[in-house]
Amino acid sequence: MSLPLSASWPGHLLDLAQWDALPEDTSRQIELAEGVLQVAPKPILLHQRIVMRLAARLDDAADGRWEAFPGVEIVIEDAPAATVRAPDVVLVRPDISVTVPRWTASEVLAAIEVLSPGSRRLDRIVKLHEYADAGIPTYLVVDPGPPVELTEFELVDGAYRQVALHRGAAELRLGVTLDLDALT
Numbered sequence: 361m362s363l364p365l366s367a368s369w370p371g372h373l374l375d376l377a378q379w380d381a382l383p384e385d386t387s388r389q390i391e392l393a394e395g396v397l398q399v400a401p402k403p404i405l406l407h408q409r410i411v412m413r414l415a416a417r418l419d420d421a422a423d424g425r426w427e428a429f430p431g432v433e434i435v436i437e438d439a440p441a442a443t444v445r446a447p448d449v450v451l452v453r454p455d456i457s458v459t460v461p462r463w464t465a466s467e468v469l470a471a472i473e474v475l476s477p478g479s480r481r482l483d484r485i486v487k488l489h490e491y492a493d494a495g496i497p498t499y500l501v502v503d504p505g506p507p508v509e510l511t512e513f514e515l516v517d518g519a520y521r522q523v524a525l526h527r528g529a530a531e532l533r534l535g536v537t538l539d540l541d542a543l544t
Contacts, residue, residue, distance in 0.1 A: 395441030465494030
């Protein structure tokens with residue numbers, strides 16, 4: 361998507377079809393929240409390193425239970441004012457189609473966000489509630505620190521409950537052990 365810097369465009373709330381019709385823009389990170397474009401600068405290199413290493417380690421440890429994908433879109437709400445998010449990493453069942461442009465939240469086993477200076481509130485508060493409302497069973501938030509911390513949330517009765525705060529070696533409820541310091 362190559363978007364003008366004018367605040368007046370597109371000037372209305374977007375649905376999923378209108379979102380799809382926007383031109384591609386790889387210079388920024390763009391999500392759709394209740395029909396409104398949210399634009400952020402591309403993440404810094406440390407953020408990208410953590411995402412790459414985290415996705416690789418989770419994919420390697422999956423034992424056929426899931427596949428890990430970085431930066432793919434998921435539809436949180438397909439409504440006249442749609443919400444489409446692009447978590448830093450998502451885990452999906454290995455038998456799910458990879459030929460679709462994006463997945464629905466019901467197809468996602470876990471969403472993982474790595475905090476950046478401009479995303480801390482969005483990732484810790486807004487997305488926490490959006491992903492829970494959408495029914496994503498597990499939400500992980502990585503704070504690059506130092507020290508690197510991983511907060512693990514589990515969906516219980518429609519809301520996330522924090523089940524662990526990890527530093528160093530993280531033994532996740534997903535059955536995976538991660539060396540958090542090795543992510544940076």
